[in-house]
Amino acid sequence: MKIILLKENLKTGLLIMEKVASSNLSLPILRNVLIKTNTKVQLTTTDLEMAITHFISGKIEESGSITIPVTTLSEIANNLKSEKIVLEKKNKNLFLKTDNYEALLQGINEEEFPIIPKIKNKDEFIEINSNLLANSLESVITAASFSEVRPEISGVLFSFEPGVIKLVATDSFRLAEKTINQEQLKINFEKGFKTIIPLKTVDALIRVIKQQETERVKIYFDSNQVLFCINDTEIISRLIGGNFPDYQQIIPKDLKTKIIIKNQELIDAIKISGAFIPRSNEIKITTNKDHKFLEIFSQDSSLGENRYRVPAEIEGSDRVISFNWRYLIDGLRSIKEEELFLGISEETKPTLIKAVKSPSFFYILMPLKSS
C-alpha cells in the first residue's frame, strides 16, 4: 500500500474515528483504524457493536491495507504542519512521511481486524434532514441513561408509523418523545416498525452529523442492524432486542393544573435552588394561583433554606410537588423554546412538560415522594 493524502482530509477522518476506537486492553486491534484502498481511501474503526467507515480522497499509488493505533495517527495528523502526507506499508508497519517529518508505526495486519457487517437490502430506506435528526435525537437522549440491567432502555426507540417517526428515550424516571412529521421525511418502507438503537450509536451519529456539512441522512435497516449514511461516512450498528416500555399509559391526560411559564426564568430558579442543596436533589415547587407565581423551594440542614418566585399563569388546582432538580432542568433545557407548558394530573403522577408553541416534543417526569 502506498497513498498520498491531504493532511486535512486525514485529520477530519481520524476525528470521526477516534471516539469509537475503544481503549479495550484485551483486544488491541479495536484501538486501531483500518486504512484500506478502494476507489477511495477507506478508514474504519469498530467496537464490535458498531463500526464507522469514512472515505477520503487520495492518490493511491499502490493498493493494500493496514491497521494502526488511531490516537497516535491523529496526534501526528493534528500536529503536523505539512499539507501532504505519504503513507506506505513496509512489512506490517506503516511508514509515514512529509517534507520534514517521518515515522515508522507498528501496525497489525487487516486479517486480524473484525469483519464489518453489511446491510444487503438497500431498496427500503428513510431519508431525513440531518440537522433535524441530530437535534431531535439530542432532545430525547437527555432522558436516557445506560443500564446493564435493562438493555431495552439503553437506547432510543425509533418508531416508524405511517408518515411519522417517533423518537423516544427513558431511564424510567423520565421520558422524552419527539415526533418528526411526514413533510420532513422520505420514507421508503412498506410497513411501519419499531426498533431500539443503542445510545452509543446515537451519540456517534449526532457527532458525525455535526462534524460533516451534509443535508440528508439515509437510514437502512435489516432485522438486527441499522446503517446510517452521512455523506462520506457510514455508521453500522447492531440493534437492541427486547421491547421498549409501553409508555402511552403513563402520559398524563386528565390535566387538573395547567401552568404557562418562561423557560429561562424557570431554569435560572432551579439552578439556584439546586446549587443550594449539595447533599440532595430535591426541590419543592408550589403553585400560587392568586399571586401568579411558582415558588421553588429547597433546603439543606447545614446551609439553610431558600425560595425563588417565578411569575406564571396558573389554571386549575393548587399543587405542591417535589422533583429531582437535575432531571427537571434536563427536560427544560431540551426544550429550546421561550414559553413552557406544565401539566399536572395528580401530585403522585408524572408531570407533562412541553413548549407552548411546538407540540412535537414532550418530556414527562416522575415527582419525588415529598419528604
Added chain:
Amino acid sequence: MKIILLKENLKTGLLIMEKVASSNLSLPILRNVLIKTNTKVQLTTTDLEMAITHFISGKIEESGSITIPVTTLSEIANNLKSEKIVLEKKNKNLFLKTDNYEALLQGINEEEFPIIPKIKNKDEFIEINSNLLANSLESVITAASFSEVRPEISGVLFSFEPGVIKLVATDSFRLAEKTINQEQLKINFEKGFKTIIPLKTVDALIRVIKQQETERVKIYFDSNQVLFCINDTEIISRLIGGNFPDYQQIIPKDLKTKIIIKNQELIDAIKISGAFIPRSNEIKITTNKDHKFLEIFSQDSSLGENRYRVPAEIEGSDRVISFNWRYLIDGLRSIKEEELFLGISEETKPTLIKAVKSPSFFYILMPLKSS
C-alpha cells in the same frame, strides 16, 4: 448588620474569594467568607497561610459582620438576575433578599474567624506595573512545583538588588529567571534583600491581577510577611523561610554550541514527538550543523519511532542530548518570542534557553541521561 449591594460587585468579590476558601473539613470556618462593614463592605477569606481581602461599595444600613460559606453565596450571586441584593444578619444567620428570591443562610460568628495579620511599616514599598508583574511571575512559575520536602523551592524567589527585581523559580530539574529593570519599577526600600513567596500566593496574585483592571501593584514586606495591594484587593501572605538554592553556579557559561531556531516550529516538533511516547518522556535532539537543522527523535517500543527536522542556525560542536519533552516545552512556551537561542556547554550539563531579542528571561534545563 444590614447592607444593600449591587449583585455585580458581590459577584466580582466572591470570584476573588473562591479559590482561597479551602475545602478544609476539619476547619469549616475556612470555607467561609467574612463579610464585615467598614467605610466599605469588606470580604475576606483565608487558608491560614494567606488571606485575601476585597472591598466593595454598598449601602450600609446597619454595621456588623458575619461569615458564610463562600461557594453557596457565589452560586446564588452567579445565578440571580436581580440587580440589587439585601444582606441582613438575623441571629447568627444571613438573610439574603432580592425582589423575587430569598434565602436564610447559616453563618458562623466573626469571633471564630482567624485573625488576619497586618503589616505595620508602610513607608517602604515597591510599586510595579501589574501586568508586567503577572506576566513575569507566570513565565517563571512554569519551572516550579510544590514540594513538601523542600519548602524553599515551593515558591518564587523575589530578589531585590539595586535597581532591579529578579524573580526565580526551580524544581531542581529546571530553573527560570526573569529580571525586571529599574525603569519599570519604583523601589522605596533602603537596601536590597531576598525572600521566597509561596506558590499558592503567587497563583492568587496572578489571578487577582488578571481579574482586576488595574495598572499598579504595591508590595510591602516585613520580616515574615508580604502584602500586595491591587486596587480594592489586598493579599497578605506568610513568607517561606530557608535559603533558595544558589543557582548562579549552574547557569551554563562557556557555550560550545549555539543554536538559533524558530520557537513555534520547535514547539510543534516537540509536541508531536511527545505525543508519540505515552509511556516515556524522553526525546533526543541531534544537531546537524551541515544541513542546518535540529532533529527531534522519539521512540516507543510498541508504537514505533519518529523524527522531525526543524531548520536551525547552528554554531560550534555537534550534539546529541536527551530531554524530558514536557519540561522543554514548558520553557519554550514561557518565552513569548519568535526566535529562540539555545546554548550548550556540555551534554551532561544544563542547556540555556532564551529569546534572541529579549535578554530579561532565561530558562535552564537539565538533560536526561541518554538511554
